[in-house]
Amino acid sequence: MNKEVIIIGGGVAGMQCAISLAEMGVKPTIIEKSDKLGGKLNDWYKLFPTFTSASEVLNPLKDMINELGVDVKLSSEVTKLEPKSVTLADGTTMSADAIVICSGFEVFDARLKEEYGYKIYDNVITSVDLERMFCEGSVQNLDKNSPSRIAILHCVGSRDEKVCQTHCSRVCCVAGVKQAIELKELYPKSEIFNFYMDIRMFGCGYEELYKEAQIKHNIHFVRGRISEAAQTIDSKIQIKSEDTLIGRPLKMTVDLLVLMVGMSAGKSNNSFATTDGINLNTSGFISPKNIFTECVSSDVDSIFYAGTVTAPKNIGESITEGVAAAHKVAKFIKL
Amino acid sequence: MARNNSWQEYQKDIADDKYFYVRSCIRQNFFPGSERVFLNILRNDLGLDVKEEAIHTSCTGIGYHSDIVPLETIMAVVARQFALMTEAGYENFISSCITSFGIYTEILETWHEFPETEERAREDLYKATGRVFNKPKNLAHTSDIIFHHREKIAQKAKFRLINSKTGEPLKVVDHIGCHYAKLFPKKGVGGSEFPYVIAGMVDSWGGDIIDYPERRHCCGFGFRNYLVKANRGSSVANSQKKFESMAPYKPDLIVGNCPGCSMFLDKWQYTIHEIEGVAYGENNRGIPTLTYEEMAGLVLGYNPWDMGMQMHQIDVEPLLDKMGVNYDPAEKYLGVNGEYIGRPEDASINTNCY
Amino acid sequence: MSWGYTINRARDIDMDRNDMTISKLILEKIPSLQGCIACGACVATCSTGALTKYSLRKVHTLVRRGEYSGLLDELNKCMLCGKCQLVCPRGINTRAVISLIKRELGDHR
Numbered sequence: 001m002n003k004e005v006i007i008i009g010g011g012v013a014g015m016q017c018a019i020s021l022a023e024m025g026v027k028p029t030i031i032e033k034s035d036k037l038g039g040k041l042n043d044w045y046k047l048f049p050t051f052t053s054a055s056e057v058l059n060p061l062k063d064m065i066n067e068l069g070v071d072v073k074l075s076s077e078v079t080k081l082e083p084k085s086v087t088l089a090d091g092t093t094m095s096a097d098a099i100v101i102c103s104g105f106e107v108f109d110a111r112l113k114e115e116y117g118y119k120i121y122d123n124v125i126t127s128v129d130l131e132r133m134f135c136e137g138s139v140q141n142l143d144k145n146s147p148s149r150i151a152i153l154h155c156v157g158s159r160d161e162k163v164c165q166t167h168c169s170r171v172c173c174v175a176g177v178k179q180a181i182e183l184k185e186l187y188p189k190s191e192i193f194n195f196y197m198d199i200r201m202f203g204c205g206y207e208e209l210y211k212e213a214q215i216k217h218n219i220h221f222v223r224g225r226i227s228e229a230a231q232t233i234d235s236k237i238q239i240k241s242e243d244t245l246i247g248r249p250l251k252m253t254v255d256l257l258v259l260m261v262g263m264s265a266g267k268s269n270n271s272f273a274t275t276d277g278i279n280l281n282t283s284g285f286i287s288p289k290n291i292f293t294e295c296v297s298s299d300v301d302s303i304f305y306a307g308t309v310t311a312p313k314n315i316g317e318s319i320t321e322g323v324a325a326a327h328k329v330a331k332f333i334k335l
Numbered sequence: 336m337a338r339n340n341s342w343q344e345y346q347k348d349i350a351d352d353k354y355f356y357v358r359s360c361i362r363q364n365f366f367p368g369s370e371r372v373f374l375n376i377l378r379n380d381l382g383l384d385v386k387e388e389a390i391h392t393s394c395t396g397i398g399y400h401s402d403i404v405p406l407e408t409i410m411a412v413v414a415r416q417f418a419l420m421t422e423a424g425y426e427n428f429i430s431s432c433i434t435s436f437g438i439y440t441e442i443l444e445t446w447h448e449f450p451e452t453e454e455r456a457r458e459d460l461y462k463a464t465g466r467v468f469n470k471p472k473n474l475a476h477t478s479d480i481i482f483h484h485r486e487k488i489a490q491k492a493k494f495r496l497i498n499s500k501t502g503e504p505l506k507v508v509d510h511i512g513c514h515y516a517k518l519f520p521k522k523g524v525g526g527s528e529f530p531y532v533i534a535g536m537v538d539s540w541g542g543d544i545i546d547y548p549e550r551r552h553c554c555g556f557g558f559r560n561y562l563v564k565a566n567r568g569s570s571v572a573n574s575q576k577k578f579e580s581m582a583p584y585k586p587d588l589i590v591g592n593c594p595g596c597s598m599f600l601d602k603w604q605y606t607i608h609e610i611e612g613v614a615y616g617e618n619n620r621g622i623p624t625l626t627y628e629e630m631a632g633l634v635l636g637y638n639p640w641d642m643g644m645q646m647h648q649i650d651v652e653p654l655l656d657k658m659g660v661n662y663d664p665a666e667k668y669l670g671v672n673g674e675y676i677g678r679p680e681d682a683s684i685n686t687n688c689y
Numbered sequence: 690m691s692w693g694y695t696i697n698r699a700r701d702i703d704m705d706r707n708d709m710t711i712s713k714l715i716l717e718k719i720p721s722l723q724g725c726i727a728c729g730a731c732v733a734t735c736s737t738g739a740l741t742k743y744s745l746r747k748v749h750t751l752v753r754r755g756e757y758s759g760l761l762d763e764l765n766k767c768m769l770c771g772k773c774q775l776v777c778p779r780g781i782n783t784r785a786v787i788s789l790i791k792r793e794l795g796d797h798r
Binding site: 211214215221243245250251252 | 700704750753756
């Protein structure tokens with residue numbers, strides 16, 4: 001019984017799917033385009049809502065992959081997908097009895113929101129940049145001993161037709177709250193303002209974290225979307241929004257503006273969707289067979305999904321889908 | 336100042352030559368030499384073909400935006416302008432006004448999206464005048480044309496946007512006007528957030544463009560708003576917001592893209608000083624406010640008084656002195672035939688010390 | 690010279706110019722006020738709000754932005770019945786908030 005299962009993408013969903021399959025006796029192959037396993041989690045510092053180090057989640061997964069001897073092909077990109085085979089960038093074709101697409105999402109390119117001046121003004125950064133700076137231990141141009149004012153803008157590249165992102169990326173709300181708390185702890189004299197349209201605390205412990213940010217850490221929440229950011233003569237950032245709870249425009253100058261960049265559909269989704277039975281939704285994520293009962297299945301019998309390839313998800317949900325997809329695969333290949 | 340090249344993502348097609356030119360209705364009053372300077376630069380300095388028809392009209396944009404001229408009417412007027420271009424054998428339509436440019440752009444887009452409106456305009460025009468028209472192959476604002484030829488102008492420059500005493504680049508504020516790129520960002524060089532049409536000229540001619548926080552803010556013209564006296568306070572307030580925001584950068588000059596904005600940014604400085612006693616610019620004498628043609632003309636060595644710069648509210652002499660431009664103060668109030676045209680009374684911000 | 694008009698003042702909340710001293714002091718004394726999630730239950734149930742424009746939600750949000758003008762008069766409309774406290778899902782001691790803001794804005798001086 002030598003069944004071949006290919007897993008496209010070695011992030012948390014792909015790793016968990018491979019682990020679950022290997023535990024059931026299948027030897028899956030992970031095809032990962034970058035040079036290491038772990039996907040975006042490699043770039044995160046601590047995870048909401050518990051402030052667990054990203055490595056505490058990633059390392060056990062990596063250890064399991066090694067322990068179970070899962071075949072991993074790094075720096076390999078799938079260029080062509082067929083129901084029972086994939087073709088890689090180097091031209092090799094690999095056949096499989098089942099394929100699980102775990103290719104994840106792309107971080108929204110904040111430069112598309114020109115009015116925020118990302119990559120133009122030094123003191124406009126993204127939430128992804130901030131994670132990297134947390135890993136490095138300090139945030140650019142902020143001084144621990146002097147007060148600073150920081151704005152965190154939610155929904156950059158989410159719920160925004162102007163940049164073809166009609167969906168809610170879900171996790172940025174709580175990520176923005178988490179980063180606000182981390183900033184406050186690193187820079188206790190700073191004043192932090194989160195600009196939001198809705199605060200969507202969908203996960204266990206998220207709402208509690210939000211309340212803690214407000215009351216314990218004195219983070220200010222302003223309901224309104226920043227309409228533009230501009231650099232002042234002393235390289236600070238002037239922002240404008242409406243305080244919609246008051247009904248008046250509001251402006252302030254901040255030392256740092258953090259853009260909570262959303263999840264965009266994976267770049268490879270378009271090429272996957274050239275295969276019959278694989279369809280994209282309006283924001284470019286892949287639509288599963290049925291969002292209630294078949295959320296890890298496609299309309300192609302041998303192709304399955306796990307993780308953010310189908311919609312924005314948090315880490316726990318992505319890992320759960322890895323397990324679910326493994327189960328569906330096992331049933332399909334009549335393990 | 337943050338430098339960026341994002342404007343390069345907003346490249347629009349601009350024709351190289353053979354332009355059909357339509358004027359603004361108000362510029363000849365406020366910046367009376369600018370349009371003639373434009374024609375001289377194109378025809379004499381650059382050797383280009385520009386056609387102008389004496390029988391062209393206002394685009395009626397001011398009436399349109401003031402709720403006086405209906406959409407069907409303005410479409411027929413625009414159709415007639417295009418008919419004049421077609422009859423003259425031209426395909427590249429250039430307009431000397433941002434309001435008009437916005438009108439032409441929007442109407443072409445409307446005709447594209449709703450072809451029945453184009454049919455109606457063709458029918459209205461034919462019934463009223465017997466004329467037919469082709470749509471322009473290329474539509475541009477006249478500042479786009481100067482931008483397009485900015486390097487050639489730089490090669491012929493007699494003066495640069497540099498302080499001749501210190502060698503430092505002059506600090507220039509640009510104001511591109513809402514209807515240049517906010518309606519259709521891809522129809523404007525550089526888009527609406529980091530406009531480059533005037534900034535590109537300034538870069539090529541040696542100056543430094545200032546990206547100040549309220550750079551994108553409307554001047555407050557707004558047609559209905561400033562036309563009604565009771566609303567004029569909000570018009571001025573918008574310009575004031577810009578002056579307050581640009582003041583820390585100590586700009587040497589403001590360059591306007593749009594007739595209304597240039598007029599406002601020049602004249603409201605006086606209004607604000609009269610009403611509130613606040614003056615901007617060096618020595619509280621105001622910030623000289625130019626049109627892009629005047630800026631190009633100074634660079635090419637045109638006589639400022641021939642360009643009508645004595646008609647500005649804010650004296651331009653401090654700028655001329657910085658650039659090292661030679662001018663005869665005695666000529667300032669002499670008209671075309673050397674005839675004395677009269678000297679305005681002293682204004683609080685502009686006390687005729689030049 | 691009469692111009693027939695004056696220059697309009699900007700109506701934006703200018704967080705660079707507003708004096709946040711009172712705002713900070715109030716939040717230090719009653720941190721739970723920051724926990725407001727703007728549900729509006731306090732306003733919905735308010736006896737005064739049913740008859741006037743008084744809105745506790747709006748008043749304390751203005752205070753938190755450093756905008757104090759006219760708020761004392763607004764808060765004087767409150768009858769301190771306590772129903773807002775009963776309905777607040779975040780458990781904010783609204784009567785204490787009202788009293789504190791009034792005191793800091795000059796009442797009882």
